[in-house]
Amino acid sequence: MDGDRRIAAEIIEAVGGKENIVSAAHCATRLRIMVKDKEQIDQSKVEHIEKVKGAFFNSGQYQVILGTGTVNKIYEEVIKLGVESSSKGEQTKEAAKSGSVFQRAIRSFGDVFVPIIPALVATGLFMGVRGLVMQEKILSLFGITPDHVPDNFILFTQVLTDTAFIFLPALVAWSTFRVFGGSPIIGLVLGLMLVSPSLPNAWEVAGGQAEVIKFFGFIPVVGYQGSVLPAFIAGIVGAKLEQQIRKRVPDTFDLIVTPFLTLLVMIFLALFIIGPIFHSVEEVMLHATVAVLEWPFGISGFIIGFLNQMIVITGVHHVFNLLEIQLLEKFGNNPYNAIVTCSVAAQGGAALAVGLKTKSKKLKALALPSSLSALLGITEPAIFGVNLRYFKPFVMGLIGGGVGGFFASIFGLKGTGMAITVIPGTLLYLNGQIVLYLLVNLIAIAVAFILTWLFGFHDKMLKNQE
Incomplete structure (x- = not known):
């Protein structure tokens, strides 16, 4: 049995066998399994399967984090082993029947706004690129000033940046x-x-x-x-x-x-x-x-940066999509993004510290790619696979996010879009803010890394968890 098929078989067995599985689907990073009885899931067994970066039960689904690319291969093997397939949309409809009224309401809220986000991401990137090319230093390379930019070019950029909001x-x-x-x-x-x-x-x-x-x-x-x-x-x-x-x-x-x-x-x-x-x-x-974001002395930045990833793991963070959209529509910028990106980067810094400090080859192979994933804006592998599993690294990541958010607020950073963070998020700060944006992210990563290295992790935690 090849590696991917063996992993698929182990996952099926650990979640209670084929008889306990209603259907399987997958998204970009996670294998999503609808189960009949979640009490039959052996959580520890799942987490110790090769290539599994973490697993959790959310929105009526058991979600196994495998990472981009890997999840597609494992999913194919799961289906070949006799598990019924379903689309992510079909599972979402089925999962919508479970949970409390509040959970279902938040889930529906997310289902409405998530499909719209790519259009707003594109709009934000267009704003960032326009901000870059309209800078005097950039225009001077072509021997012109902002006053010499053709009206037709301005009109063209307005079509790109205004249509989605109109x-x-x-x-x-x-x-x-x-x-x-x-x-x-x-x-x-x-x-x-x-x-x-x-x-x-x-x-x-x-x-x-x-x-x-x-x-x-x-x-x-x-x-x-x-x-x-x-x-x-x-x-x-x-x-x-x-x-x-x-x-x-x-x-x-x-x-x-x-x-x-x-x-x-x-x-x-x-x-x-x-x-x-x-x-x-x-x-x-x-x-x-706006009133909260304008609290003095960076207070709002620290609080939001500290709490953001705690909110993310509860699944209610989609509520903030509405607020970000309002900020972009009203002011053409989004200070919330700069703060949130620090909380994401900090979890990557904490996972990086775990990966470099541990002597466990398995944990190292899990933590290092997870930290890279966080720096690309996807924190699930880092949070569920590493930081939250040992808890202290997660807390150190929260502190790092708070400190980074504090400086983002002090510097007045404001992105031109939403939904992309850390490395991809640099495209939202090309309008003269890129240096400060990189600085606050490095601060968040450094604080989380140092605190995790000194106080947040040691290999004895591996034995304690087992």
């Missing part, structure tokens, strides 16, 4: 309908209605170039360019309304009546009730977020 409500409504059981195309049209050119443009209203329309003399109506919460709530209500209408309309008329009534009712609710109410709520949330 039509953000359409993206949010589309994804929300998809997650909550509606027709995504109806959600997309509803979202586009919220940014219709027939409505006063939200940014022009804010700039005093247009006026809000008052319906019935007291209901303010405006376009919702860049807005998130109104589209999200309208998407939930719209998806549920569509389901109810479809149940009551004869199949013969479903194609005509269901979308007509759904859009008619929802645009009324969205413009006159949901929009005004939740836009105000969104503004309150934004002001509260």
